[in-house]
Amino acid sequence: xxxxxxxxxxxxxxxxxxxxxxxxxxxxxxxxxxxxxxxxxxxxxxxxxxxxxxxxxxxxxxxxxxxxxxxxxxxxxxxxxxxxxxxxxxxxxxxxxxxxxxxxxx
Numbered sequence: 001x002x003x004x005x006x007x008x009x010x011x012x013x014x015x016x017x018x019x020x021x022x023x024x025x026x027x028x029x030x031x032x033x034x035x036x037x038x039x040x041x042x043x044x045x046x047x048x049x050x051x052x053x054x055x056x057x058x059x060x061x062x063x064x065x066x067x068x069x070x071x072x073x074x075x076x077x078x079x080x081x082x083x084x085x086x087x088x089x090x091x092x093x094x095x096x097x098x099x100x101x102x103x104x105x106x
Contacts (some may be wrong), residue, residue, distance in 0.1 A: 013054075070105070077101040 004023050008014040022028040029040035039052050047056070065071060077098040084094045 073105040
């Protein structure tokens with residue numbers, strides 16, 4: 001689960017609130033990690049499995065992606081690059097092409 005929503009139009013407001021409270025609680029996020037392996041977005045929950053170690057190490061250098069319309073250019077260019085790389089094309093050429101596409105969209 002990446003996103004969860006609770007409708008303001010529900011006929012079951014108390015249950016919807018309880019659900020929202022649970023899925024954002026420490027216990028709910030720990031349960032989600034146990035089921036899905038997705039790293040919890042809370043600092044008071046630690047995970048120590050080998051699959052998460054690399055991601056957590058890189059998180060020290062991460063910053064949020066901006067919420068601007070231009071970010072669509074990034075996703076388009078990188079999506080094409082990732083697909084081509086997956087199909088065996090040269091990594092450097094594909095990343096350079098993606099960078100050029102992003103630069104030309106400025």
